[in-house]
Amino acid sequence: MSDPVAILDLFAAVMLAVAVYCAARVILVRRMHRTLHYDVNAAHVLMGTAMAGMLAPSLKVLPNPAWETVFSVLALWFAWRSVTFIARRGVTGRSPDRVHGVSHYLTHLVMSCSMLYMYLAGVPASAERVVGMTMGPAPGTSDFVALPLFFIVVLCASAVWHIDALGRFTPDQVALASVGGEASGAGGGGGEGRWLAPRLEMGSHIAMCAAMAFMLALLL
Amino acid sequence: MVTEAPGADPVQHPSSSVEPWAPPDRCRALQLVLAGLWFLDAVLQLQPFMFTKSFGLLMLGPTAAGNPGLLAHPITDVSRSIGHHSVGADTAFVVVQFVIAFGIAYRPTVRVALAGSIVWSVLVWWLGEGLGRVLTGAASPLTGSPGAVVLYGVLAVLLWSADRPGPAPFPAARAVGGNAAKAIWIAIWAALAATALFGSATRHPRSLLSSMIAGEPGWLASLDRHAANLVAGHGPGLAVAAAAVFGCIAAGVLAPPNVSRAVIAVAAVVAVAVWVVGENLGQLFSGSATDPNTGPILLLLAAAYWPLRQGAPATVTRAV
Numbered sequence: 001m002s003d004p005v006a007i008l009d010l011f012a013a014v015m016l017a018v019a020v021y022c023a024a025r026v027i028l029v030r031r032m033h034r035t036l037h038y039d040v041n042a043a044h045v046l047m048g049t050a051m052a053g054m055l056a057p058s059l060k061v062l063p064n065p066a067w068e069t070v071f072s073v074l075a076l077w078f079a080w081r082s083v084t085f086i087a088r089r090g091v092t093g094r095s096p097d098r099v100h101g102v103s104h105y106l107t108h109l110v111m112s113c114s115m116l117y118m119y120l121a122g123v124p125a126s127a128e129r130v131v132g133m134t135m136g137p138a139p140g141t142s143d144f145v146a147l148p149l150f151f152i153v154v155l156c157a158s159a160v161w162h163i164d165a166l167g168r169f170t171p172d173q174v175a176l177a178s179v180g181g182e183a184s185g186a187g188g189g190g191g192e193g194r195w196l197a198p199r200l201e202m203g204s205h206i207a208m209c210a211a212m213a214f215m216l217a218l219l220l
Numbered sequence: 221m222v223t224e225a226p227g228a229d230p231v232q233h234p235s236s237s238v239e240p241w242a243p244p245d246r247c248r249a250l251q252l253v254l255a256g257l258w259f260l261d262a263v264l265q266l267q268p269f270m271f272t273k274s275f276g277l278l279m280l281g282p283t284a285a286g287n288p289g290l291l292a293h294p295i296t297d298v299s300r301s302i303g304h305h306s307v308g309a310d311t312a313f314v315v316v317q318f319v320i321a322f323g324i325a326y327r328p329t330v331r332v333a334l335a336g337s338i339v340w341s342v343l344v345w346w347l348g349e350g351l352g353r354v355l356t357g358a359a360s361p362l363t364g365s366p367g368a369v370v371l372y373g374v375l376a377v378l379l380w381s382a383d384r385p386g387p388a389p390f391p392a393a394r395a396v397g398g399n400a401a402k403a404i405w406i407a408i409w410a411a412l413a414a415t416a417l418f419g420s421a422t423r424h425p426r427s428l429l430s431s432m433i434a435g436e437p438g439w440l441a442s443l444d445r446h447a448a449n450l451v452a453g454h455g456p457g458l459a460v461a462a463a464a465v466f467g468c469i470a471a472g473v474l475a476p477p478n479v480s481r482a483v484i485a486v487a488a489v490v491a492v493a494v495w496v497v498g499e500n501l502g503q504l505f506s507g508s509a510t511d512p513n514t515g516p517i518l519l520l521l522a523a524a525y526w527p528l529r530q531g532a533p534a535t536v537t538r539a540v
Contacts, residue, residue: 007311145437145505146437149505156260159259160259160325164255164327167326220505220507
């Protein structure tokens, strides 16, 4: 890797792979008699596609206003999901599969807001590619740089949290949860309710956090 | 440690030696914060400036100045080498830091990663930060001396995954024992006090703070200007006051539990104050920050010394 722009291409390729994989999950989950969070996987598809387009202009599939609308809607959706989750189960409550808490939705709310911020701050204008990764804060946003910093911190925390939780879904742990009768989407007894490839989904999320944090860091 | 066996049927033959996965306890949560800081460092290392020659030649190279020749020559050589191979070198730094972050966060590899982070911290502190300039007299704890990276190494030792017999009074005591952990706390804060008192930088706070204004957002630059005006002409007094506060924090860990708890809370407040005013939030908005500076690390250190509740588990969440 002799050119820093190659890093943009690398991240773009990873994001595209994440988007394609998450799309495949949504399509195949019923056929495989498993379960997943459709909204989260759909969000990963949209974010992965949008970020790939930001990083490599040739992969851009929608105009910026369209993406801004998409991520505004997505942010509102995850805000709504967070509020309803807290209303039903409280701040420390868990979802019926015992795997997720409200942080699951709040994290995706932050990710949606991060995407929106990047579009509104003008990052995807693709000019950065021409000047070789010298982005910096967009005009008029230099006093709001605390916002991307906050997003970066949340993304780093989420990535690390997911890496720690990877061990929860090893085959031995899944078996243990199954034997113990734990009503967990992780174990779940191997039937209809089992979460589809949780570690791969978490890996996708970790990669997305890293790529998004990288892009936000370019705005600092 | 559990490894996946391809083709195995885990549902029918769960290993009897496997412990159920447990959510992170406080000790593990502190390890995860450390991992998060490494992750943040890796992200910061991806900023465009780090891929330029300036990173090695203009940012790392000057840290050799004022250090003894034996320490300074390798710094100069390495910074030149990094400057001339900037893209490859920076890519390697990014990978190393991501690997450390991932390794600490992933339970089966936490010890290897912590050990690796200690080695990396020492190397970076020497070759990348010139030992935090503590030997040059130009260092000030108010602006980040002795450097965040050496504190990463200390935290890796304190948060090491080890099960000592008996209950630990606070998370940092779990790996090295209560007395050794207290000695480390005293050493860190006493060093900060000595640097504040004997280093020349703290005695010139106005120029110290004014020098950080360039490139910062308006609100942070304004804060710097106000702080610089406030301390103008009070350099010696500020140095003595800072040394006194750091000294009290150092000694406070030896006080009875209620007092030491208050001292640790004060340490946390000082860490935040230093981070915001003195360190400008680690100059994260400058585009050339490689870490968030010492403020968050000192905060994490304080958390590692905050007493555990009686009856709380003294051992770290086990690797699965």
